[in-house]
Amino acid sequence: MDIFTKKHSNSDVIILGVLVSILITIGIINLYSVTTPRGIEHQYYYNQIIWAVLGLVICILVIAIDYKKYEILSYVMYYICIILLIMVFLFGKTAMGAKRWLSLGIIQMQPAELMKIALIFILSKYYSDKKEVYTSWSIFKLFTPFLYIIVPFVLVIKQPDLGTAMIILLIGVLIVLFNRIKIFHFILMSIAGIGFAILAWYKFLKPYQKKRIIAFLDPDSDVLGSAYHSIQSIIAVGSGQIFGKGYMKSTQSQFSFLPEQHTDFIFSIFAEEWGFIGSVILLTICTLILFQILKISYSTEDLFAKNISLGIFAYFFLHFTINVSMLLGLMPVVGVTFPFMSYGGSSLISSMILISLVINIGLRKSRYE
Structure with a gap:
């Protein structure tokens, strides 16, 4: 295929692919160390290798199809994920007091991870269809994207x-x-965000989640519990x-x-x-991944x-930043994984799909200049 022979496209995507491959390899090696002392949990290591191989196959398929063909599926993807999130409440598997998983035969999936991808797609489609969406000061211009965001957030x-x-x-x-929303709209969003934070505290957060936030503010309040x-x-x-102490x-x-320690605390x-x-x-590798994503993003005219x-840059930036901040005591423990390293098929494959989309864009950007 001609997209793999264009020199101006290849360098950025090759660097990105190599960096992500290194991070996945480090994650698998680290997972072996983490799970070695604990009998059956050693299976996590083998499972992660299987997920990585499956993710690679999916990545090849995602890259092989022009990303513009995915654009028409943006709304379908979003609403399917909404349905899956609703199904979690009806048929989901409960673990550690939370109902987050759907069992599909031998496969277990976490629809919330797929929702992150679907949200990026539907908002990207919305703004690409409405290039002049913020030419006026009407707050109603925020209503549609607000709904797209808040519905999965609540679910x-x-x-x-x-x-x-x-x-x-x-x-x-x-x-x-x-x-590039107007400052007035930004202020409205900030006010709405504060309002939802207050609402979430009183209506949505469980007692143990509130205790974690309180423990973050005062770690000595519950040393053997929430902190x-x-x-x-x-x-x-x-x-x-x-x-370090050694491998x-x-x-x-x-x-x-x-x-x-094999999931949120693997770092x-x-x-x-x-x-x-x-x-x-390790964090330098993560920073370089973010840089390559930004570089590819700003090189496309589409x-x-x-x-x-x-959106993919935001996904990885938030995951890297929140996870590390959480582990260093700079944020409350909220359960955010470290991309490509934390154990979990849904998380790993979702992250690999997102990277394959960036590679897809990098390989085909000249077609839509």
Whole structure:
């Protein structure tokens, strides 16, 4: 295919692909260390390899089809995901007090992860269809994108899944901001955001979620309870010092002091084993991934592609930033994964699909200049 022979397209997407491959490999290696001490949980390591291979196959399929053909499916994707989120309440699997999963035979899926992709698509489609949407001061111009954002936000926070709901809300808001809304509209959005934060506190958040936020503000208030995760994470990161304790020598991992270390807290174990130097290298890779996504985004003239890639940038920026901030005690523990490293098929495959979309755009951007 000619798209793979164009030199001006290949360099950026090759660099992006290599960086993501490195991060996935680091994640799998780290997952082996995390799960080695715990019998059956060692299966997580093998499962992640299977998910990575499956994700690679899906990525090839996504890249093979011109991204413009996905544009016409934007609304269908969104409403299918809304239906799946509703089905979670009716038929979902409950785990650790939350109902977030759907079982489809031997496959379990988390519709909220797919919703992030669908939201990026529908907002990108909306703004590409309405290039002059903000030529007037009418607040009604915010109504449609507001609905697209708030419906999945409410459905996800009711599961309850505060972290994913936050990501969905912030991705939506950032895409709206990318489209140069007027300052008046920004003020309205800010007021609405404060209002929804208050509403969420009283109507949607569970007691344990409120305790985590309170524990963030006052860690000493519940050292062995709500603040435990955060404190153990900080201990893990700090004990890694400059060069780390060494591979498979994490105290927090080997003695299982840190809960959920294979998912939300996997970076903490990496920092303990590889230290400050290893953490800087890892975060540099993440920063370079973000840079490459932005570079591809600003190199395309197609408005739909630009919004898609900027939405994907927002997705990864928010995940990297919130996860690391959470583990360092700079934010409450809200349950946000570290892309490509945290265990989970839905998270890994969703992230790989998003990267394949950016690669797709990078390979075909010259067609729509």
